[in-house]
Amino acid sequence: MxxxxxxxxxxxxxxxxxxxxxxxxxxxxxxxxxxxxxxxxxxxxxxxxxxxxxxxxxxxxxxxxxxxxxxxxxxxxxxxxxxxxxxxxxxxxxxxxxxxxxxxxxxxxxxxxxxxxxxxxxxxxxxxxxxxxxxxxxxxxxxxxxxxxxxxxxxxxxxxxxxxxxxxxxxxxxxxxxxxxxxxxxxxxxxxxxxxxxxxxxxxxxxxxxxxxxxxxxxxxTGAGICHTFADESADYAMTEAIALNAKVQRPSVCNSMETLLVHEAFAKQHLAALAERFREANVTLRGCDSSRRLAPWIESASDEDYATEYNDYILNIKVVQNVDEALNHISRFGTQHSECIVTENAGNAERFLQEVDAAAVYHNASTRFTDGFEFGFGAEIGISTQKLHARGPMGxxxxxxxxxxxxxxxxxxx
Amino acid sequence: MxxxxxxxxxxxxxxxxxxxxxxxxxxxxxxxxxxxxxxxxxxxxxxxxxxxxxxxxxxxxxxxxxxxxxxxxxxxxxxxxxxxxxxxxxxxxxxxxxxxxxxxxxxxxxxxxxxxxxxxxxxxxxxxxxxxxxxxxxxxxxxxxxxxxxxxxxxxxxxxxxxxxxxxxxxxxxxxxxxxxxxxxxxxxxxxxxxxxxxxxxxxxxxxxxxxxxxxxxxxxTGAGICHTFADESADYAMTEAIALNAKVQRPSVCNSMETLLVHEAFAKQHLAALAERFREANVTLRGCDSSRRLAPWIESASDEDYATEYNDYILNIKVVQNVDEALNHISRFGTQHSECIVTENAGNAERFLQEVDAAAVYHNASTRFTDGFEFGFGAEIGISTQKLHARGPMGxxxxxxxxxxxxxxxxxxx
Structure with missing residues (x-):
């Protein structure tokens, strides 16, 4: 044998x-x-x-x-x-x-x-x-x-x-x-x-x-994570910047880091150029939709393949969306049901996001990097389950x- | 498509x-x-x-x-x-x-x-x-x-x-x-x-x-069940007869019915002939080990293949064992981790059985036929899970x- x-x-x-x-x-x-x-x-x-x-x-x-x-x-x-x-x-x-x-x-x-x-x-x-x-x-x-x-x-x-x-x-x-x-x-x-x-x-x-x-x-x-952060119309800029940078660059190689930043068009007009500049300073290569590139011309062009890629690296997709629905649809299409975040001051939009996004962990106003057995207080982590049976999310x-x-x-x- | x-x-x-x-x-x-x-x-x-x-x-x-x-x-x-x-x-x-x-x-x-x-x-x-x-x-x-x-x-x-x-x-x-x-x-x-x-x-x-x-x-x-009932040395005869007959003949075609009756040798000497007679009256074909056949000669000879078969029918294996350990070993070897029962008045043996048998449902002094979502009070049954992940036993x-x-x-x- x-x-x-x-x-x-x-x-x-x-x-x-x-x-x-x-x-x-x-x-x-x-x-x-x-x-x-x-x-x-x-x-x-x-x-x-x-x-x-x-x-x-x-x-x-x-x-x-x-x-x-x-x-x-x-x-x-x-x-x-x-x-x-x-x-x-x-x-x-x-x-x-x-x-x-x-x-x-x-x-x-x-x-x-x-x-x-x-x-x-x-x-x-x-x-x-x-x-x-x-x-x-x-x-x-x-x-x-x-x-x-x-x-x-x-x-x-x-x-x-x-x-x-x-x-x-x-x-x-x-x-x-x-x-x-x-x-x-x-x-x-x-x-x-x-x-x-x-x-x-x-x-x-x-x-x-x-x-x-x-x-x-x-x-x-366990494993794969194409995680999104959505900056809603009413998102606080300073909070958005802190959460988005943390989700991308604090440790890009892990599954709960962000791969795509979704930005409400109104927020984008006011803040995307500044936010993109911060990512550039952090050595993050940016790939984005046409709307994002009009606001920050150093953003490269993103394809559907980019949106479907778990980079685990200093690369970030950016997409401007018209409303919460478009953000939810993008996440439903490209997400891997791992960790998804909305930054917003609008309680109704927050609740919709938490309720409707199908993922192991859904966040309102916090970095997706918290999806972790130790951060959840389990004292151990066997892994992060990305399936729906038996265990979902950080496993203690x-x-x-x-x-x-x-x-x-x-x-x-x-x- | x-x-x-x-x-x-x-x-x-x-x-x-x-x-x-x-x-x-x-x-x-x-x-x-x-x-x-x-x-x-x-x-x-x-x-x-x-x-x-x-x-x-x-x-x-x-x-x-x-x-x-x-x-x-x-x-x-x-x-x-x-x-x-x-x-x-x-x-x-x-x-x-x-x-x-x-x-x-x-x-x-x-x-x-x-x-x-x-x-x-x-x-x-x-x-x-x-x-x-x-x-x-x-x-x-x-x-x-x-x-x-x-x-x-x-x-x-x-x-x-x-x-x-x-x-x-x-x-x-x-x-x-x-x-x-x-x-x-x-x-x-x-x-x-x-x-x-x-x-x-x-x-x-x-x-x-x-x-x-x-x-x-x-x-x-969901599904397969080779379920055992073990009549221990101290088992009450009337209770054993009621539980064993119920587990076999109340509805032989289902997964929680009994396929093999294990009998302690002391219990067998006193009661096996009578018990086997009751099964014969209920039109159950009996297959057993040599010890059982010495006590009730109409029992046919059982092979390892019989012990490994889910009959779902009016057929029952009988095996005489020397002690709880032999019963546990037999169940570990031939059981499908569905439902297993000990009939005993000995609290220590009951606890050993409940603790050591690896199955979705383990019984002391009750028929294995109770492994069922309705009988457990769940009001519905999607099935009986025979795996260990997500759900085990009757699923509500x-x-x-x-x-x-x-x-x-x-x-x-x-x-």
Missing amino acids: SEVVLKSQAAKATTGALNKLTTAQKDAALLRVADALVAAQERLLAANEEDIIRGRQQGTSESLLDRLKLTPERLEAIANGVREVVALPDPVGETLAAFTRPNGLSIEQRRVPIGVIGMIYEARPNVTVDAASLCLKTGNAVVLRGGSAALSSNRAIVAVMREALSGSDMPEDALQLIEDSDRKSVDEMLKLNGLLDVIIPRGGASLIRNVVQNATVPVIE LPALTTTKYRIVGSGQIRT | SEVVLKSQAAKATTGALNKLTTAQKDAALLRVADALVAAQERLLAANEEDIIRGRQQGTSESLLDRLKLTPERLEAIANGVREVVALPDPVGETLAAFTRPNGLSIEQRRVPIGVIGMIYEARPNVTVDAASLCLKTGNAVVLRGGSAALSSNRAIVAVMREALSGSDMPEDALQLIEDSDRKSVDEMLKLNGLLDVIIPRGGASLIRNVVQNATVPVIE LPALTTTKYRIVGSGQIRT
Whole structure:
């Protein structure tokens, strides 16, 4: 049998034991893991150095190498991330509903672990620790499949974590790393119904597309975001400028950053030239409609393809619209149902926008950059779900649980 | 463009309008639908008669023809089903969480419609009305793809429902029926990401397998159930007999009926012969392990394949086990995580069973036949989810909703 099947079977074999662990037992195991990651610093940095050298030989860009790189400080931060997960409340065991039926049946719905979670992700080795600790905290076994560029690091990290678990009440086989870096091992995971209960992809658009298109195991889709900010007729200029700049340039590479600024024509006449100038100062390339280019001639011409592109970069589309309806239509056509914002002083328009835009997170007078598990106060983030089933928007620990109905009777039968 | 694409686009185009409807508007539209179904009795029975005649010509069995058959009484019951859905509380708009962050951002999580739901099902025409009314009540558009055996009936039913909607605030295009009875129309729906938000299959194992294996649109899997009842050492005999007979013979054709009875060896020695006799009287064919056959020689020999079969029929497997562990292992190996029951007077064993069995519904001293939306008091049932994501077990109206975060600020930006 293949590595994927063998390791997934080993993971599944631990679900019964995981299901019986108390929160205290799980937390104690994770604290051992955190300590072990710090104690093994030398070994982990040496393994990481192998990835860096190999990456450099293969011509990997310095920015990617930097994402891959571990340092003593980064290891400490990673270990602290585990300690933060320990400090979070455990959703497992929570009673979501409890009621008694007229026939005397007592029915309780409780949160339970999902079972075995498959994580497919790219090169950053911190995701290995992060994903594993979130899954283990919620009593799930996890099968990790990281990118080949981080294989030496991931192998060392998982070895250290498993050693730490072996001295705890949590079975070390609950944590598995697929080392086969052939793409086939991903394809195999996607079809492993019966052994994997869910697959969570984390990474770029092509990774996520492959998972969504080919998985028969249920998937929680995360990722893509073409987010809009709409400056309405009555928008406060200073607020609009602050929100729009923040949404674009505070961290352009992430999914909740803005790709297109929609501007009401009246607001545009008064303020677009100044606003565009601010983006130019921030080194943002602007692409826009003809109306916007008449007001700020340095804006390049935008095509429908531009409006449909997630740049994740210092590029912004600008479109002048006649009213809220045109803004809503544009968002409906080009948005990815991630995060959408209206800046307005008009309460009616704000309510229409919040009500009618179909997205995981809709904002009135705040930056879309807040769509994030930590910013929402969840204390952790498995990812931002861009699907409508199971979880939508930033996912905290409850997204890694399912439910079970417990029914207690005294001999009831159905008539 | 194909019928599937055109009708799905038409359905999607109504989601904005549906999203704005009040509960009163949706309920008024559905009451019109209920009245129209009764008023159109003659037309609907005539269309149904076409299906019956065609089915008889094609040699369809009388039991299947009976499932297909509409009568004035059945039409009245179907219309009353719509009125019952009207009477249910509307989950849309419900606030699931509301909190304010230290930076002043006010965050509210609200239930919203999913969007467009694809239903793929088999021959019973009542499912057409049932599924449509549940989807419309929750503000979703729905694309129905029923079985070809009921095509004339479904066409007439949907025409009557759409006519009723056209006089209401609910757009008639929210309800679509795919009339193309080629299997390709199903395959097309399964890949219609972007137009369909979820697919719910209802029907036999092969229909559901096809959907799960081939859909790229998210699926809510319903259906298969290999359910067990475990008579523990301390089980009360009379209670065990009542529960086991009910679980097997009250309605053997459904997913929550029992397929295998596990019996503790001490209980078996005292009671198995009598219990097996009762099943024989109820015309149930018994297949069992060697130990069971020594106690009741008319039991036939059971294979592993039998233990893995969902009979949905008057056939029952019996297996004698040494203890709770062996029962748990058998269920873990052969169960489908649907509904599982322990009959015992031992509180510790009951708790172990409820805690350790991984299933949507776990029972202590009650028949597995209670796994049902109506029996749970949900007032409706979209189906029984046998997956772990989004919904697990009987699904009421909330399973047809997703959530949206509404964030209201005063110019907050991320630092």
